[in-house]
Amino acid sequence: TKDWWTYEFCYGKHIQQYHVEESEIKGDVLFLGYYQSAFDWDDEMAKASKQHRLKRYHSQSYVNGSRCDLTGRAREAEVRFLCEEGAGDYIARVDEPQSCSYVLTVHTTRICHHPFLRPPAGAAPQPILCQPALSPAQYVEYVRAQVSDTKRKVEEISEELKTLDTRLWSERDTETPAQPPEGAPAAHAAPGDEPDPAKEAAFWERVHEVTGKAGSQQDSARVSPQRPQGRPHTRKKIHFKVIRSPGDLLQFIEELKESTKKAKEKVSEEEEEAAAKAPPDPPVPEEPPVGERERPEEEEE
Numbered sequence: 294t295k296d297w298w299t300y301e302f303c304y305g306k307h308i309q310q311y312h313v314e315e316s317e318i319k320g321d322v323l324f325l326g327y328y329q330s331a332f333d334w335d336d337e338m339a340k341a342s343k344q345h346r347l348k349r350y351h352s353q354s355y356v357n358g359s360r361c362d363l364t365g366r367a368r369e370a371e372v373r374f375l376c377e378e379g380a381g382d383y384i385a386r387v388d389e390p391q392s393c394s395y396v397l398t399v400h401t402t403r404i405c406h407h408p409f410l411r412p413p414a415g416a417a418p419q420p421i422l423c424q425p426a427l428s429p430a431q432y433v434e435y436v437r438a439q440v441s442d443t444k445r446k447v448e449e450i451s452e453e454l455k456t457l458d459t460r461l462w463s464e465r466d467t468e469t470p471a472q473p474p475e476g477a478p479a480a481h482a483a484p485g486d487e488p489d490p491a492k493e494a495a496f497w498e499r500v501h502e503v504t505g506k507a508g509s510q511q512d513s514a515r516v517s518p519q520r521p522q523g524r525p526h527t528r529k530k531i532h533f534k535v536i537r538s539p540g541d542l543l544q545f546i547e548e549l550k551e552s553t554k555k556a557k558e559k560v561s562e563e564e565e566e567a568a569a570k571a572p573p574d575p576p577v578p579e580e581p582p583v584g585e586r587e588r589p590e591e592e593e594e
Contacts, residue, residue: 326355361393443539
């Protein structure tokens with residue numbers, strides 16, 4: 294019995310379906326099919342399908358059952374016999390994959406002797422034996438070797454970093470700084486030697502008077518150098534990195550090495566851009582006649 298319906302299977306004859314109430318059949322009895330044939334294990338086409346052998350069941354076909362209201366055709370069913378040792382014969386399940394087409398699964402012990410239908414033997418569980426791959430002494434030796442190898446790698450990378458730093462600073466030192474225009478004062482003054490704006494303006498005014506090119510304040514500004522601005526207050530940023538293992542240390546050193554290379558490339562790019570954007574040299578003031586040169590006091594100022 295499954296839900297509303299009760300199914301009755303009579304081997305080699307028919308399959309019935311009806312409703313039971315208080316041990317009595319109520320309503321019509323529907324035939325799901327009459328016996329037609331059984332699966333032939335010697336048939337070559339049947340062997341080619343391999344479905345029965347893989348799923349380990351024997352089957353029978355039942356056809357020409359009661360007319361189906363949904364399809365207008367006769368009902369039909371397939372009965373599949375599966376081996377179940379230690380049990381009787383019973384209908385294990387009823388399925389209806391299509392309207393009025395049924396599949397009955399019958400469990401029985403009567404087919405368990407057949408080699409094709411006997412369930413596969415279950416694999417016996419095997420015990421798992423665990424033992425250390427290294428003895429305590431071997432493990433200590435292994436750890437020491439790992440530490441030694443890590444130290445060696447750290448030293449190699451450190452030497453390589455030092456070489457890179459030395460090369461970078463030597464290249465910076467060999468670069469010649471841009472020379473200021475001839476006749477113009479130095480762009481940077483030592484601390485405490487900042488020029489007095491009043492004296493500086495008077496000096497350039499006298500220069501223009503002597504050379505006969507006393508011009509506007511804009512021309513004077515073009516010749517005179519910029520007064521160095523006060524250096525902005527910069528706050529140093531300190532980065533921390535926690536090293537928990539030799540692997541972290543090696544990774545940190547690799548990052549340090551990479552950042553050094555990037556800094557070197559950035560410095561080169563900035564210098565190239567500065568050289569490309571540098572304004573042309575300002576005009577050199579003409580040297581005044583010998584009789585009209587500045588007095589020694591003006592040169593000292």
